[in-house]
Amino acid sequence: MKILNSDELKIAETTLYAHLPKSIKVYGFVFAMNKGKPHTLEVLVDTWPAFTTIIVQPDPNNNRAKDFRKKVTLYSTDEEVLRRMLTVENAVDWSTYFLLGGCDVRHSPMLKEIAASWGINMKGYTLVHLMTLTDPNHLPELITSDLEPRMSVLNESHADVVNNTWKFGGDDKGYRNILNLIRHYPTFCITDENNQPVSWVLLYDYCAMGILYTQPEHRGKGYAKALITTMAKRLHSQGYPVYCFIEESNLLSYKLFQSLGFTEDPSYRAAWYEFSC
Structure with missing residues (x-):
């Protein structure tokens, strides 16, 4: 097992690109790290330079990591290697709560077995559609002359309203997460006559579009x-991957992205899982 350095992360990005879209969440994290985005992460692989399994998780030696929720992401083409990293090699600290996100559901039985062996509770958090857009050039022009002056970007003063309306926010760690995204990642919003945001979209630190929200009176x-x-x-013009995760229960958002040309690989399903003692 090896922790990748900055030069190796650039090679890993190229390798992961060849496995899109299934590797996209890990790819998104590595892509952002290689763009110099601030982070509190470490990236582990089973072997180098040819790897079958890659895990992104909070760096235990980074003091700022505790300011954010503990989140783990992984991609593997060899489940037995993944099993070994999670058990024998202790790639993940099972003694504390963590959220495993964007994980291929085919790993679920193995993860459940490992969690049980550690006496850990594993809870299926949500199933998602992975929606990608390969050619944004076909997107319609929707910015009208009256809307264009109201199109803006979020600033730090907007972190509270975004956090308070975010399904997974509402607390201090949610606020810090939103503030980090506003400071370092692309955002867009539409403002009202008082220059306050009434609709917005952000980019997660794994480069997925998300936190899309419109105030009820402006829908x-x-x-x-x-x-x-x-x-x-x-995003496309700046070389970012263009994708999002949509909860399977959120049919409205699914139809919205689908209507704009986003598609999914029907052979792939991803999920979020919670692990706690």
Whole structure:
């Protein structure tokens, strides 16, 4: 097992690119790290330079890591190697709570078995659609002349309202997470006559579009479509992957992204899992 350094992360990004879309969440983290985004992560592989399994998790030696929720992401083409890293090699600290996100559901039985052996509770958090867009050039032009002056970016003063309306936010760690995204990643919003955001979209630290929200009194005006198309075009122009995860219960969002040309690989399903003592 090896922790990758900055030069090795650039090689890993190229390797992961060849395994898209199934590797996309790990790829997104590594892509952001290689763009110089601040982070509190470490990246582990089973062997180098040819690896079958790669794990992204908080760096235990980084003091800032505790300011954020403990999240782990992985991609593996060899489940037995993954099993060995999670058990024999102790790649993950099972003694504390963590959230494993964007994980291929085919690993679920093995993860459940390992958790049981450690006396850890494993809870299926949510199943998601992985939606990708390979060619944003076909997106419609949705920014009208009256809407264009109201298109802006979020600033730090908006972190509270975003955090308080975010399904997974509402607390101090959520606030710090939102603040970090606003400071370091692309965002877009539509403002009202008082220059306050009424609709917005952000980019997670693994480069997925998300936290899309429109205040209830401003819905039905096409704001979400305008934000998605603007963000997708900007990301594509800057070399980012263009994708999102949508909870399987969120049919409205699924249809929205699908209507804009986002597609999914029907052979792949991802999930979020919680592990706690």
